[in-house]
Amino acid sequence: MAVKRLIKFTLVFTLAVILMGAYTRLSDAGLGCPDWPGCYGHLAVPSASHELAKVEQHFPDMTIEPEKAWLEMIHRYIAGTLGLMVLAILILCLKQPQAPKKLPSFIAALIILQAALGMWTVTMKLMPIVVMAHLIGGFSLFALLLLLYLRLKPLRIPGGDSHARKLMPLALVCLGVLIIQIMLGGWTSSNYAALACTTLPICEGNWVDNLRFADAFSPFQGEHPSFEFGVLDYSTRMTIHVTHRIWAVVTAVMLIWLAMKLRYSHSHIMRNSGYLLLLLVIMQVGLGISNVVMNLPLGIAVSHNAGAALLLLTLVFINYALWRKA
Template structure:
């Protein structure tokens, strides 16, 4: 029972870290604190006059922006609490006879690596490859926590067609690919590279720059904040994300309809209905980001929607691939 509630709490904290990370990034506060793990040499944001004076002396070329600094530090505080929760889960699992051991150990290693990625995000000045890896680490963490929860709370075994299983696996792979594209779009500040629908304004097809758009190495720069790629490269990333959304949406919609129409228990059909609802919501949020020019609340919700879609797909795949 203790492990159950701890896993549920940790899942909530994981989602909070993802949302807070998105809010921090989209508020351009990723470098709100130029050092790590503190902020301008302090454990919290400097607010007293002597603290500010010391910070300005240590970082003379930077403007201290307390609002952005607090966003970054709150994100770190929540992530630190998540790390303690994961450690507690590991201890409980190691002490219990009937719980998995390797999975919680891997999750604990992953969150340590996540902390390192968080540090590198700051020290490497928002390098897109690091920022995207940090984002993907968060999605991986929450997925593995759900998998651990499911393994400690086995689902009823069901019989499903091989086609439904394959569709679910393909849908999960497509969704992961789309999340990667979304992370690359965000980390390269390409979300508003196209402001027209359904594809992009102008002669976009003639301006695609695949090699530059998806090169993980973008040279040496004092900072990658606000992006360093040219318009054609950002537009290529954005267009790829849109076409990826169409492909992923078609696969997930097919899976949702398959689960709804199949002769399965009610909880399986409900998972199909939830998948369709989350998919439609996510599409609506994506379109709204373009039409409304990336309002902060909708952009953060788009990140949260991706996390909920991923959790739903992890649940569906776990349920369908369990041997009957």
């Protein structure tokens, strides 16, 4: 079926868009182009003399940084391509009588919202709540595309044995715990709090007395010319980081518990899903520790985003197998 092949390719492409977005954000290139959808009023990064003259006229206080500008524009190009792919999926699903209609329509609506969030990320100068919403939208799109693929897949997943059915509530709780952790990670990144603590296991100094939860998790941070590099003080950023790190322990314990339980399933698909989940958790914990020890190297930080996306996909698959195919 053509739509299934397209969805599989779109899943891979969505992961690429998520990673490119993370790379752009972590490279501090989120405002590489201060306008939207173009770059300094052009469809590509301006470089010719007459283009640069126009930039000086309309953006007198801005200096073009070509590397950052191209990162931002490449991210927009591939995100736009992803939007066209989602539109194609919707059209194919609407044409096929047996294909779902509501889910692809919702995915198409989500991609439009993602485009708006991408615009607001720039026009609102990296406001953290908008940046985090944009990140969560990308992860949601990834998960929903997998759900759509599973809905179209004729193979019935043999996850309905008596042992597996007992894990249905645990799997759902684990998915909720992971979603909270992904949101905390997005909030940590959008507030530039990833390096607020540079020691293990928690944070340096008397961190307990400096926790400020009300300020740390307020979506409103006042009016600022730009939110680039963050506007919160150290104690507030430290609170965000500590919360993300502690919840990471909770998440790891819960997911490992589920993975170990899945080992006893009668279904080889569920057992293999458990082994994959365990492997991804170990890798993700290792990447998180490496980010702290090595002061957030770009490659490891981007890989940490990839690990979160793959964990989400694995848990969505496990829940689908247990709840829909039991």
